[in-house]
């Protein structure tokens with residue numbers, strides 16, 4: 001479209017626009033249509049690995065055992081038992097009341113600092129990605145800045161920058177030390193506060209690095225947000241809790257920061273985006289929740305904000321998938337789920353420990369430096385003197401090992417889909433290949 005600043009646009013979007021210009025599509029695309037593209041990031045690289053590295057696929061954020069995805073019994077058995085009502089009726093725009101209440105109860109149980117009366121009723125959205133995108137619809141546009149970790153999940157850029165035309169201020173949340181670079185985070189927050197408002201996304205356990213704050217780091221983050229609000233700035237903290245609960249070390253803060261942030265200060269709006277996607281091994285159910293918490297908001301405010309959220313849902317997908325919500329009701333109520341989740345947790349912790357064990361036995365690689373990790377599905381290396389994409393391609397073509405390159409410097413391995421026994425060999429091959437490059 002004439003007048004659009006093409007220099008702010010993603011290169012891939014520009015390539016597509018160039019292809020389409022001169023056609024009826026090129027002439028009719030909206031500004032948003034021109035900005036959209038399909039990233040060559042995690043999804044595209046994952047598709048390559050599925051084809052060329054089916055047995056050693058460390059790309060995707062799912063968890064497998066003996067070649068099958070992990071699944072809770074209540075969900076597996078529930079599939080054919082759904083009644084007609086549970087299978088095909090429309091769900092309300094913000095979700096079925098029963099699942100919203102059950103999820104609220106579940107998050108309060110997992111996070112004792114949540115005060116259920118002080119937060120909204122979680123609204124159902126079709127996956128965490130949608131929850132983040134709807135949050136962006138409500139609160140982000142040109143001129144808004146979001147502080148995010150560098151590196152962060154690659155979809156944030158597509159959602160906040162390309163879709164909403166907002167700016168992401170990337171801050172290396174993990175510096176060269178063993179944990180969070182709290183000085184860097186504090187500096188960015190204080191600088192943004194000078195504009196009158198701060199928007200930050202906290203994703204713990206983090207994708208791609210697999211890091212969660214220790215108790216001391218969590219205290220510092222909460223204090224930072226409190227001081228910023230007391231200083232007069234409005235603060236929005238989005239908690240992307242996709243990998244909540246997969247905490248593999250004892251010193252990790254065991255709750256979502258949403259709990260404490262949701263009762264912190266009337267200038268602090270905490271938004272929790274979570275769901276069964278990773279927590280309950282139900283990636284394809286496409287069900288997640290958006291929950292708001294702020295001591296300055298009364299029930300009538302939550303109601304108004306909830307209606308705005310419903311506006312974004314109604315105007316995009318209209319409502320979320322009904323069968324998935326009934327399956328989640330069944331699995332939240334099923335007495336087997338807790339034990340099965342614990343067993344899956346142990347399986348993933350075994351894989352995490354195998355990676356730690358390999359790294360301990362093979363310290364000081366000349367080209368790959370592991371970033372701090374203690375939780376979640378992934379770990380990442382910073383690359384020195386080699387290109388992460390070149391390493392990924394070499395591993396895929398020569399060794400049938402699937403990994404993810406995030407730009408030239410970050411190389412991510414998902415240990416969640418790998419069997420524990422495969423880990424020494426796969427990491428050994430990664431180290432050897434990188435050393436030879």
Ligand SMILES: Cc1ncc(COP(=O)(O)O)c(C=O)c1O
Pocket residue numbers: 061126127128129130153203206207240242275277283286287288
């Ligand atoms: C950090 C993070 N947030 C959100 C999501 C998206 O979750 P969903 O599949 O529910 O959209 C992912 C998935 O990979 C993720 O890594």
